Amino acid sequence: MTDHRLLEGRIAIVTGAGRGIGRAHALELARHGARVLVNDYGVSLSGEKGDSPAHDVVAEIRAAGGEAEVNGADVADFAQAHAMVHQAIETWGGLDILVNNAGFVRDRMLVNTSEEEWDSVVRVHLKGHFAPLRHAGAWWREESKAGRRPVARVVNTSSGAGLQGSVGQATYSSAKAGIAALTLVAATELGQYGVTVNAIAPVARTRMTEGAFDTSGMALPEDNAPIVAWLASVGAGDVTGRVIEIDGSRITVENGWAHGPSHDLGRRWEAAEVGPCVRDLIAKAPAPEAVYGTQG
Structure with missing residues (x-):
């Protein structure tokens, strides 16, 4: 166990915590x-139900002297998500910390x-965060x-697929973009109750990235966990509504999206007038970052 314990006595839920990034989060918080x-529904990379490794993560936490319990909820099932939250309570x-991590991919052009x-990926990622x-x-x-x-934290x-887009991942990118927007709204709505909401x-x-492209130079799942631990701490109360990339x-x-250059004509536009104006505004605006999977 670490000497500098940021989360002493706090109560956390980590979804999709049986493997990969979620497992690393659960171990770091503990x-x-x-x-x-430790929530894990036990599905394959493409979403088929299988054995949950959550028991192994709980055993590892307990062996290190920590406290943990298993939860097998389907986080995108509204009733099961309710039961999961109340199991911790x-x-x-x-409940002090909610780390929404569960997801899988079905990549296609x-x-x-x-x-x-489309429905299954959007369901587990976006509804699986909402519920x-x-x-x-x-x-x-x-x-x-x-x-x-409360002094509560949501991560x-x-x-990056949801922020810059990713070739071959239209569904996944759309769901992850939705999560970024959900984070902004939730941070604003829940702030009055003592809750911060951020996203990483x-x-x-991980299993999710290894099939998509060359991952030999990529970071390890546990490299993300310390940032989550800090965001989940009492001391992070001044940070909310942010998306933080960790590489x-x-x-x-x-x-994210912000108002850029604009022009007010002062009256209704004629269609033929729009093109020159839009092209002028685009010339004044920063160039968008390249979509992942493209050159440039």
Whole structure:
């Protein structure tokens, strides 16, 4: 266990914590003194149900002297997400930290993507963030109204694919972009109840990335975990509504959509007038970053 424990006595849920980045988050939070509900539904990379490795993660935490319990909820199932949140509350008497991490990929070029692939990926990533966040947020709101103001932290998981786009990952990119937007809204709405909401865009060699491109030079899952541990700490209360990319030793605060150059004509536009104006504004605006998977 670490000497400098940022999360002593705090209660956390980490979704998708059986493997990869989620596992690293759960172990790091526990090393910093958090009691961790280790959620893993037990699915393959493409979403087929299998054995959950959450028990192994819990055993590892306990062997190191920490406290942890297993949860097998499908986080995109509204009722199961509610039960997961309340398992932590009933087990340890509260909830301080929610790390939304669960997800899988079914990569396809856009014109080859099936409806089922779209629905399943958007469901587990985007709804799988919404449902636990909604139930945790409702509980924190009630606690605040009862005079027990939380010092709560949410860390969502977006991606560079959702921020800059990624060839062959239209579905995944769309879901991850939605998570970034959800983070902004939740940070604003839940701030009044003592909750901060941020997102990370992790870069790591995991099951999810190994099949997509060369990962030999990529960071390890555990390289992301210390940043999550700090964001989950009491001391991070002044940081909210941010998306932070983590690539090994480099941390980048992402700049999302913002108003750029504009021109007010003062009356309704004629269609023929639009092109010259838009091209002039584009010339004044910063060039967009290249989509992952393209040259440039």
